Structures are given as structure tokens and as C-alpha cells.
Amino acid sequence: METKVNVLQIERIRRIYGYVNGFDVQADGSRGGLSLAWKHDIQFEKRGGVPREERRMEDFRNALDECHLIDVGFLGSWFTWERGNLVATNIRERLDRGVVTEAWFSAFLHAQIQHLSYSHSDHCPILLSTEMANKNIRKALFHFEVWWLLESSFKKMVKDAWDSTQRPLLAKLKELKQEISQWAQHVKQGRQRVKQQLHRQLDRLLDKDRTDDNLAEIINRKIHLNQEIDKDEIYWEQRARANWLKVRDKNAAFFHSWATQRHKGNVINSL
Structure with a gap:
């Protein structure tokens, strides 16, 4: 929606009505401005626990832009960390992500990150794959295992x-x-x-x-x-x-x- 107010006012209004997550664009005087808001049940950065502070997330996105870093994206589950074996205490969050420079991405066009299933840790393993030639497979010698x-x-x-x-x-x-x-x-x-x-x-x-x-x-x-x-x-x-x-x-x-x-x-x- 067109807000016609600055981002600080937008964020305050969002939180008053329970929309703790959102993406806001600064208005130009009394014109323009944009706010996209959503609640807990449809967010994909964190579920459970204390909500992330949107201002810090915005600072993080700005840092990526200033460093010209690209988020590679991922395959698999949307979260990379989980804790809590009860529904009331369960927290899932995407704590880890892969970011690269444009030059690196151009060199590895088929690169992808996969969030693997986990069993020992509360962090999921993260696999970065690039296109590479297959190794020659030698015939294994027989020995006791x-x-x-x-x-x-x-x-x-x-x-x-x-x-x-x-x-x-x-x-x-x-x-x-x-x-x-x-x-x-x-x-x-x-x-x-x-x-x-x-x-x-x-x-x-x-x-x-x-x-x-x-x-x-x-x-x-x-x-x-x-x-x-x-x-x-x-x-x-x-x-x-x-x-x-x-x-x-x-x-x-x-x-x-x-x-x-x-x-x-x-x-x-x-x-």
C-alpha cells in the first residue's frame, strides 16, 4: 500500500497492529512510500521465540548491497537451525546463508547451496556444490574391514x-x-x-x-x-x-x- 509517511512511522504502525515483519520504502515528501507487512505465521526467516528486529535485518541487507554481495539462495528446508523438542519451545531460524560476489557467481554459474538434514547437531549441514569433472575411480584392493x-x-x-x-x-x-x-x-x-x-x-x-x-x-x-x-x-x-x-x-x-x-x-x- 502507498503509505505517504517515513519508514520509522510505517514500522511503528505495523507493530501496533501486530505485523512485526515487513519491508518498507521511504516516502518522497507526502507522496509515495510502500509497506509490505506480514505476521509470524507466514515468515520464513524465523518461527518461534522472540521475533527478529526488522531494523537490524535492514542494516544487514544494506551491508550486503554496499559490499555488492549476492545471496546464492538454497535448496531444502528454509531454516538452518532448530532447538526445542516441544511445540511450545520449538524455534526454527535461518541463521546461515551463502553470499558471493558477482565475479564469483559468474565463474560458477551452476553453484548451489543445499540445506541437508541433520541428526547430531541443532545446525543443519550446508553443502556448496559447483560443477566439476568426475574423478577417475580406481578399483579398490581387497582388505579386511x-x-x-x-x-x-x-x-x-x-x-x-x-x-x-x-x-x-x-x-x-x-x-x-x-x-x-x-x-x-x-x-x-x-x-x-x-x-x-x-x-x-x-x-x-x-x-x-x-x-x-x-x-x-x-x-x-x-x-x-x-x-x-x-x-x-x-x-x-x-x-x-x-x-x-x-x-x-x-x-x-x-x-x-x-x-x-x-x-x-x-x-x-x-x-
Whole structure:
């Protein structure tokens, strides 16, 4: 609407009528002026808790303009931080965003930011993707993996494979290696599907309005996802050949980076 008043008066009027969020344009004397106002239930920067102060948000937007920075936008849930397992205390907020210069954006036209589902922290992981060439994938050498022992089917698979043939020892070992490799690939694919399914379920739950049932389901999915992540940590701990943390420590990112640094030809696919 045309306001015909300055922005300080507009903001005061908005707040009197309960519109704590809005975008205002200064009037030119007694002409013009614009105000776009909305209440809590349709804002997408914060839900729950104390409302953001619009004046500070305006200062932030002005700082971006002065520095000629562009908001990249995002894919996924609109918020990047959440706290509170009860509806009455739940707060969701977009605390993080990616901003770049025009030159950077021109160099990476296909860049995008994705808000990933989260289970360990109240902050969601943020993935910045750019278009890059695929790495050459080498065939992995066969070696024992500690995570095999966590799978209930491992012992029976080895016994069945060993008892299924009466060939000489070296031939039996070769066949056992093939059986284990096929079994491990099948298990990893199954675990990956389970994690993808849990992530999809968690993403759908995070996008819904918060209710007691919704929050209970979110907690349940996070517990199951964390159990799968624990198995990954053992894998990366062995690959890293570093015994600095125990198996139960939640630091898969450290082990992943440590292990991959052993290869000189690494390519950074994401930040």
C-alpha cells in the first residue's frame, strides 16, 4: 500500500497492529512510500521465540548491497537451525546463508547451496556444490574391514562360503575373497539405501509444522540415522590408520578428511 509517511512511522504502525515483519520504502515528501507487512505465521526467516528486529535485518541487507554481495539462495528446508523438542519451545531460524560476489557467481554459474538434514547437531549441514569433472575411480584392493564384524550376517556368510567347496586351500581363499567382496558390496548398498531413506523421511518431517507427534518422529529418525552413521565412523577410522579417537566418538568428518589426504590426486567436490 502507498503509505505517504517515513519508514520509522510505517514500522511503528505495523507493530501496533501486530505485523512485526515487513519491508518498507521511504516516502518522497507526502507522496509515495510502500509497506509490505506480514505476521509470524507466514515468515520464513524465523518461527518461534522472540521475533527478529526488522531494523537490524535492514542494516544487514544494506551491508550486503554496499559490499555488492549476492545471496546464492538454497535448496531444502528454509531454516538452518532448530532447538526445542516441544511445540511450545520449538524455534526454527535461518541463521546461515551463502553470499558471493558477482565475479564469483559468474565463474560458477551452476553453484548451489543445499540445506541437508541433520541428526547430531541443532545446525543443519550446508553443502556448496559447483560443477566439476568426475574423478577417475580406481578399483579398490581387497582388505579386511572392521565394520564387517558389526554385521550379524558376516559370520554365517564366511562359514557357508568356506564349507561350500572342497577345492585346494588357495582356491578356497580366492573364492572366499570373492564371496566377501560381493557380500560387502551388497551390505554397503543396503546401508546406503537405508541412510537415504532415513534422510528423505527426516527431510519430510523437518518441512512439516511442529506438533508433538512430528517432534517425536523427528527424534526417532535421528536416532536410527545416528546408528547408521556410527558404522561409517568405524570404516573411516580404519582407513585413516589413526587411533586418536575411540569408535564411539562422533567425528566421522575428521576421519574422512584424514584418510583422503593420503591420495595426492584428490579433487575437492564440495565445501
